[in-house]
Amino acid sequence: MRALGIIIVLGLASTVIRAQEAMPVKTVALIKEATTFIRTSVDSDADGPVLSGSGFLVRTDGTTGYIVTNAHVLTPSAGKPTFASRPTTKVYFRSGMKSESRAVAEVVANAPERDLALLKVTNVADLPRPIALNADTEPFETMTVYIFGFPFGEKLAIGKRNPPVNVGRGQVSSIRKNDDDRVTSILLDGALNPGNSGGPVVDSQGRLVGVARATIRGANIGFAIAVPELLAELNGRVDGAALAFEALEDGVLQAKVEVSLLDPLARLKSVWLLYTQGDAKFSRKKRPKPAPEGADLDEDGPFARSTRSVESDFVFGPVEHAQTVPLSIDNLRAAATLKVPVTGADIVLWCQASFVDGSGTTIHAKPSRYLVSAARPRGNGANRPAGTTFWGEVVDPDGDCALKLQDGDLVYEVPGTLHDLNVDVGSNNGPRVVQEVDGDFTALVKVTGSFEPGPVRTGPKSVPYNGGGLLLWWDEGNYIRLERAAMYRNNRVVGFLAFESREQGTRAKVHNKGGLDPRQDLWLRLERRGNSVVGSLSQDGSTWDKLEPMEVEWPARLKVGTDVINSCGDSMSVRFQGYALTKVRDQAPAEKR
DSSP states (O other): OOEEEEEEEBBBBOOOGGGOOOOHHHHHHHHHHEEEEEEESSSSGGOOOOOOEEEEEEEEEEEEEEEEOOGGEEEEETTTTOOOOOOEEEESSSTSSSTTTTEEEEEEETTTTTTEEEEEEOOOSSSSOOOOOOOOOOOOTTTTEEEEOOOTTGGOOOTTSSOOOOEEOOOOOOEOTTTTTTTTEEEESSSSSSTTTTTTETTTTSSSEEEEEETTTTTEEEEEEEEHHHHHHOEEEEEEEEEEEEEETEEEEEEEEEEEOOOTTOOEEEEEEEEEEESOOEEEEEOOOOSSSEEEEOTTTTTTTTOOOOOOSSEEETTTOEEEEEEEEETEEEEEEEEEEEEEEEEEEEEEEEEETTTOEEEEEEEEEEEOOSSOOTTTTTOEEEEEEEEEEEEETSSOEEEETTTEEEEEEOOOOBBOEEGGTEEEOOEEEEEESSSSSEEEEEEEOOOOOOOSSSTTEEEEHHHEEEEEETTTEEEEEEEEEEEEETTEEEEEEEEEEETEEEEEEEEOOEOTTTTTTTEEEEEEEEEEEEEEEEEESOOOOOOOOOOOOOSSSEEEEEEEEESSOOOOEEEEEEEEEGGGSSSSGGGGG
């Protein structure tokens, strides 16, 4: 028998509500006002798809509002056309009415593993009353529910206006729970139609029961995300810690700690940092994945998203025998100054952000390893006195690479399996060591080691390649690589400099330079000046050869550091020396270096 596939949903088929079963008129009006039409696109429809769906207001603070929707309303399905440039999401209040207003939304939380997202709008006058978030309403089989939203999106618009809110009716046919006995999803008797994803599902009194989400093709069965699952997403959590080295004086390492928070509803109760030097011991167990909703998922399913997931695949215990530093919460960041006694030149520091969420549960984030060396950078290209080098946080997605400090240098040892940063062909597991930088900067490093890939490739879409150099990182789909590189082609090894960018998950710009000796060590320099990113190379660290700049419209706060790529069947070792990261305000103009 052919398996049933799950497709994106966006609402129940329109059903006439009998007068004797209808919600009170006033309640209907309030829910309709809180329900928003959402549209994601770039300025020109020719630049990519236009996505639309539904959402609903869950919190207001003056002229600021927060709207719940589905993650797939913001990002195209896997295998579908993607946006040619960064899209804009707009939220429409009182859609289709004379009093309609719109606002550009900021995505403040996105959890594709739950297919949930939270949007923030600002400077919106006369915001409607939000729908209350609470877990008091317990769904039960045969319960009648009502779905508010915009089935078929703009196709039901009247004239030049956006579509008005549609109200549909369904019945709870089954309730799904996880291993902790928490209700996660609700099965609805009734088909769901495109356009209403993210809309509120409420009971006859207007109390929230869930978020409209998906349907099984041809089965007349719909799905809604249950309120406890929504609350679990909005209870607050950390989104990674950043450690910025400041000074090493009198045997004490001082660093500024900043932890990004996913806490738009201000539910986090406390945040702190655990840290220790050297080896760190902590427990971890595999996080259970949500089971398919009684059917096979196809490529168009709501789980097949390219959007970043902020939730780890593991549940972590606290780092053992660690010191504790309380963090002060300010808006969506928690910060403190860290002071660590140092006993040797090379410093390996483990840090773990921990917090108590809105439900009162203590959660420990994935521990991070940071590398700091106090040896003198070698080579006249570094142009720095003896001092401390803050390399940054170790990112080893597959956990099979050795990244370590040796005499002040950073050494990568990468096995002969696929380790790439090539999101456009489906591989983004290359090891890297990065740190946050805000605004314009210059980063430089000397890349030494063996770059002689053999003929065996390790990925179906890859070529035998060795690369190592500087990396500018925004997120999984947007980054720039400047690498000393070698490729096995036509029975020989070809050396070159790779200068490539990825934007929106695809290869955007390639400004490579060929004709290099694959055995020759190189100095690399990466500079940012506003929206311009310039890559340069040097044989001696003094005379620089610039490549064509890349223009990007990225945030001021990014991550920069080193990376290594290996897509051949032989292991490789790369040594980085003389790394220096300098903010523009602290340095002479690059042309005078």
